[in-house]
Amino acid sequence: MTLIPTTHASNEMNPAISMILQGQYAGYEQSPDGYELPGFMLGGEAGLNSEGFGLGHGELVMSSNIDDRFFGKLTLAIADHDGATEIELEEAFIETTGLSYGLTVKAGRFFSDIGYLNNQHTHAWDFIDAPLIYRGLFGNQLIDDGLQLRWLAPTDFYIQLGAEFGRGERFPSGGASNDGKGTQLLFAEFGGDVGDSHSWQLGLSHWSAEVVGRQSDAHAHGGATETPSFTGDSDISVIDIVWKWAPQGNYSQRHLTLQFEYFQREEIGDVELIGSNPLETTTYDGKQDGGYAQVVYQFMPRWQAGLRYDQIEADNRGSDDAILGEAGLDNEGHTPKRTSIMLEHNHSEFSLVRLQFNKDESYENSDDQVYLQYVMSLGAHGAHRF
Numbered sequence: 001m002t003l004i005p006t007t008h009a010s011n012e013m014n015p016a017i018s019m020i021l022q023g024q025y026a027g028y029e030q031s032p033d034g035y036e037l038p039g040f041m042l043g044g045e046a047g048l049n050s051e052g053f054g055l056g057h058g059e060l061v062m063s064s065n066i067d068d069r070f071f072g073k074l075t076l077a078i079a080d081h082d083g084a085t086e087i088e089l090e091e092a093f094i095e096t097t098g099l100s101y102g103l104t105v106k107a108g109r110f111f112s113d114i115g116y117l118n119n120q121h122t123h124a125w126d127f128i129d130a131p132l133i134y135r136g137l138f139g140n141q142l143i144d145d146g147l148q149l150r151w152l153a154p155t156d157f158y159i160q161l162g163a164e165f166g167r168g169e170r171f172p173s174g175g176a177s178n179d180g181k182g183t184q185l186l187f188a189e190f191g192g193d194v195g196d197s198h199s200w201q202l203g204l205s206h207w208s209a210e211v212v213g214r215q216s217d218a219h220a221h222g223g224a225t226e227t228p229s230f231t232g233d234s235d236i237s238v239i240d241i242v243w244k245w246a247p248q249g250n251y252s253q254r255h256l257t258l259q260f261e262y263f264q265r266e267e268i269g270d271v272e273l274i275g276s277n278p279l280e281t282t283t284y285d286g287k288q289d290g291g292y293a294q295v296v297y298q299f300m301p302r303w304q305a306g307l308r309y310d311q312i313e314a315d316n317r318g319s320d321d322a323i324l325g326e327a328g329l330d331n332e333g334h335t336p337k338r339t340s341i342m343l344e345h346n347h348s349e350f351s352l353v354r355l356q357f358n359k360d361e362s363y364e365n366s367d368d369q370v371y372l373q374y375v376m377s378l379g380a381h382g383a384h385r386f
Contacts (some may be wrong), residue, residue, distance in 0.1 A: 017060075025052065112207070113185070126193075168180075168181070182211070306341065340359075
């Protein structure tokens, strides 16, 4: 159970090609249209999945060792939105494999290493949907174009330090300020083993951005379509903790994972409603925080169950409360929270079927949500992180 960073094994096929197929059924007590998290400007893919049967987030992945110094990976995301099939370049990066002194450099488009869950693909998550805090801050996940530097300490105790420098054009930043160098991230990971059956990891990270024109979901007001837009400084601090147990390190029979993440964001700047006439603006001093805790237990081979609890809250101030409310930044006196339970069957490492129930109290009307999901992997796929 010794903690090791993700590595890329060589493949006989060059490049290795794989396909992740996801499908689901979603049932809601409330309508999924107009989903909101009071106190948060939503963007990205923060909304709920379509009701009924549908395809989830499919992925076409190509990866390969380029030579003895570089590894490359490209991921195309395939999904249905509003009845139309969309293909998006999700990842496209190169990464060094042969540098000395524990150094690794990654460049291109990639999932940020902020927090614990963010850099994992959705098919590797233990629950169907993102935690509320990820939905509220990142529109599910933080992806950017940029450069990442990592250093793995040459010690038995796991220590990894890193930094990222991003373009800052995608939500939750925007505008690619500072000549296309709009975001920065510092992160640190520590971990180790406790006896033969326990292991742990602690992560700390801090992300900052100079945001120019970050837009949220548009809405109709007074016959006109208005789009909230934020310009200013944004800072997010994160702590994440993971504890794993498996008898004598044998994960095949039984294992249990405890996972916790807490986020705090502070923003200061201005919010305007694009499309309003005359243009409506307000100063904005935003404070949002929250996180989730979850436990996942494999109680017998191929079967596991999980419980997750989310809670977030916002305390935002500005010179015009009405405009903050129209931008979705009024918490409406409500604390969004949610409880989720899931049962999952893994016939092999390439297939799973999952049933999940959410008691979602994200907004004013409580919602009972039921999901049934399958995830199938065709072809080679890389190992997941600790």
